[in-house]
Amino acid sequence: MPVLEIRNLGIESGRYAPSIYIGSKQARLLIDFGKISGNAPSVPNLNRLPCELSETDAIFITHLHKDHFGGLGFAFSNDYHGEVYLGPESYRILSNWLGTKIKSGIPKSSLRELKIMEGLCVGDLTITPYSSNHTFDSVMYLIQSQKTNILVTGDLGNEVGALQHIWASFPSIDCLVFDGTLAFLPTEDPTETLENEFVEVVSQALRHMYTVVLPMQKISSWKLIELVIMTAERCGFEIDIMYDQSLEIFSSPLFNLDTEMVPMKGTEGIDWFQNPRICFVPVWEADKLLKSNSLQRTLFVYTTYVVGRNKNRVEEIIGTFGSLENIDFYNPAPKVIQIPISNHIGRISMERLLETLKPKTAIPVFSTHHGRLQEFKKWWSEHIQYTELFFFEDSEGIVVLEENT
Numbered sequence: 001m002p003v004l005e006i007r008n009l010g011i012e013s014g015r016y017a018p019s020i021y022i023g024s025k026q027a028r029l030l031i032d033f034g035k036i037s038g039n040a041p042s043v044p045n046l047n048r049l050p051c052e053l054s055e056t057d058a059i060f061i062t063h064l065h066k067d068h069f070g071g072l073g074f075a076f077s078n079d080y081h082g083e084v085y086l087g088p089e090s091y092r093i094l095s096n097w098l099g100t101k102i103k104s105g106i107p108k109s110s111l112r113e114l115k116i117m118e119g120l121c122v123g124d125l126t127i128t129p130y131s132s133n134h135t136f137d138s139v140m141y142l143i144q145s146q147k148t149n150i151l152v153t154g155d156l157g158n159e160v161g162a163l164q165h166i167w168a169s170f171p172s173i174d175c176l177v178f179d180g181t182l183a184f185l186p187t188e189d190p191t192e193t194l195e196n197e198f199v200e201v202v203s204q205a206l207r208h209m210y211t212v213v214l215p216m217q218k219i220s221s222w223k224l225i226e227l228v229i230m231t232a233e234r235c236g237f238e239i240d241i242m243y244d245q246s247l248e249i250f251s252s253p254l255f256n257l258d259t260e261m262v263p264m265k266g267t268e269g270i271d272w273f274q275n276p277r278i279c280f281v282p283v284w285e286a287d288k289l290l291k292s293n294s295l296q297r298t299l300f301v302y303t304t305y306v307v308g309r310n311k312n313r314v315e316e317i318i319g320t321f322g323s324l325e326n327i328d329f330y331n332p333a334p335k336v337i338q339i340p341i342s343n344h345i346g347r348i349s350m351e352r353l354l355e356t357l358k359p360k361t362a363i364p365v366f367s368t369h370h371g372r373l374q375e376f377k378k379w380w381s382e383h384i385q386y387t388e389l390f391f392f393e394d395s396e397g398i399v400v401l402e403e404n405t
């Protein structure tokens with residue numbers, strides 16, 4: 001008798017905005033409800049649901065990256081009226097923003113705060129969040145029916161040391177739905193957590209009377225914005241007018257940051273670089289400024305959210321790491337650094353994850369396999385024992401687990 005059904009709503013034409021459906025006899029859950037700006041899929045494909053969206057009980061968000069939560073407004077405009085569960089800090093941040101400037105279509109009253117490692121029952125399922133160390137307040141979810149355990153990692157960090165004791169505490173996992181962002185890259189991605197370094201670098205720059213320019217990327221992180229405010233205040237800086245203007249990004253529907261982030265009209269006639277300050281600017285604006293070559297005492301901090309889109313990116317970031325602490329702030333020339341502020345599990349850690357959990361089935365979730373599908377399958381067969389590798393793509397996204405005996 002099948003007891004649990006897992007579907008992936010997020011794959012369309014090779015693009016991916018994570019949203020995993022898990023259904024049992026008495027519960028219908030969604031883990032994440034993401035959105036990718038631009039090309040399809042803009043939001044999860046509701047045709048892949050075995051029921052109406054209005055019949056699902058709850059949405060659990062793993063973290064506040066747009067590709068994991070950005071479709072929420074769409075959900076509510078499509079008759080979803082259940083709750084939205086988030087980690088404690090994500091709950092605080094999203095509630096605050098909904099309470100002020102965001103017109104996202106997400107009712108604030110739908111938000112529920114989760115406590116890490118505290119289980120919650122929906123129908124016949126128990127859902128327990130654990131830290132996933134991917135980025136600020138990111139969580140993974142252990143989903144348990146009476147006899148079956150599923151772990152959905154969402155985006156999963158690469159810090160094995162921090163996560164291994166959590167993995168070891170899990171019951172036997174029947175099915176692991178895991179972060180496959182880097183599964184198709186032979187390279188191990190960087191292991192450091194980057195937030196502290198980010199704060200340190202921005203603090204140093206401000207103390208040395210630099211203007212810090214933050215070109216915003218397509219996928220936003222509110223943690224980044226919070227970190228910048230915190231750092232500026234700690235260094236005794238007022239929040240710049242540019243920052244206030246950048247807040248208006250959040251009143252745009254569903255945070256299409258790439259196009260709506262900073263009103264361009266606001267940048268005219270302002271001498272940004274007169275005094276040290278922090279500016280949020282669109283990427284193209286920063287690129288233009290950089291090329292102008294006339295700037296001094298300006299630090300351009302590019303943040304990279306999606307590590308591993310391609311091999312070059314990973315290597316570039318690894319290359320950048322070595323130079324972070326060597327930034328010469330006494331030299332007034334403009335500088336550029338790139339800081340990734342989230343990280344994904346690479347193959348070495350993945351192997352340890354699988355060794356520890358020994359799930360019966362594992363399903364990688366990824367946006368592209370870089371044409372390396374066969375290579376990954378070969379790597380898997382050589383490195384991972386016990387666990388059958390499964391792809392949503394091969395089955396149009398449906399897995400049915402048989403009840404344990």
Ligand SMILES: [Zn+2]
Nearest residue numbers: 065135155342
């Ligand atoms: Zn993420």
